[in-house]
Amino acid sequence: MSTIVKICGLTTADTLEAAVEAGADMVGFVFFPASPRHLDIDFADALGRQVRSRAAKVALAVDADDDLLDAIVEQLRPNWLQFHGSESPERVRSIKRIYGLPVMKAIAVASPEDLSVLPDYAGVADRILFDARPPKDATRPGGLGTAFDWKLLDGVDLKLPFLVSGGINADNVAEALRVTRAQGVDVSSGVETSPGEKDPDLIRDFIRAARAA
Numbered sequence: 001m002s003t004i005v006k007i008c009g010l011t012t013a014d015t016l017e018a019a020v021e022a023g024a025d026m027v028g029f030v031f032f033p034a035s036p037r038h039l040d041i042d043f044a045d046a047l048g049r050q051v052r053s054r055a056a057k058v059a060l061a062v063d064a065d066d067d068l069l070d071a072i073v074e075q076l077r078p079n080w081l082q083f084h085g086s087e088s089p090e091r092v093r094s095i096k097r098i099y100g101l102p103v104m105k106a107i108a109v110a111s112p113e114d115l116s117v118l119p120d121y122a123g124v125a126d127r128i129l130f131d132a133r134p135p136k137d138a139t140r141p142g143g144l145g146t147a148f149d150w151k152l153l154d155g156v157d158l159k160l161p162f163l164v165s166g167g168i169n170a171d172n173v174a175e176a177l178r179v180t181r182a183q184g185v186d187v188s189s190g191v192e193t194s195p196g197e198k199d200p201d202l203i204r205d206f207i208r209a210a211r212a213a
């Protein structure tokens with residue numbers, strides 16, 4: 001199976017086109033006001049139409065309430081929901097039932113104890129995303145450009161595909177995949193020139209490096 005490549009936090013038509021044309025499997029749109037990649041729902045609608053089934057559209061939310069999820073699903077019509085907050089397994093199960101969409105649940109990793117929740121989520125999520133645990137004073141729970149110790153995933157035995165993220169870029173993506181044996185990678189900061197400013201060349205370089213890994 002080829003590596004699943006997700007480019008997250010797309011905010012412009014140009015960078016979205018670069019990601020899709022370069023062969024991204026998943027393109028992510030962030031709905032979290034504290035993020036420099038936060039998207040207004042109406043603009044997300046336009047970007048979503050631009051994708052035209054060439055990649056899977058992923059809506060990233062952080063402890064979103066039902067009204068926000070309703071609006072996202074209605075306007076963006078995502079193929080996936082990604083939850084990056086403290087959504088419980090019960091909440092994930094209930095949202096899956098309501099919208100009939102697959103869910104990728106992010107697990108924040110900084111120590112072996114962080115993996116103790118895995119059995120609870122593995123039973124309800126369709127994919128797991130291992131991301132670096134943010135510092136306590138962070139203004140957002142992801143998209144910070146910092147990596148975790150990938151060796152912490154040694155011995156993880158999941159029956160569902162998992163992706164890895166956090167501080168990954170074209171230079172270290174091969175190593176991230178080798179060490180974690182993840183089925184896919186997710187990147188945001190690593191294809192940016194500054195927070196929220198994606199660069200088409202960096203996107204293309206990243207996808208090429210991930211494919212070559």
Ligand SMILES: O=C(O)c1ccccc1N[C@@H]1O[C@H](COP(=O)(O)O)[C@@H](O)[C@H]1O
Binds near residue numbers: 028037060140167
């Ligand atoms: O990208 C954001 O701003 C963001 C905000 C809130 C939660 C998650 C967010 N991004 C996710 O973080 C990782 C990528 O991090 P990095 O910037 O490449 O280090 C990825 O899973 C994004 O989907």
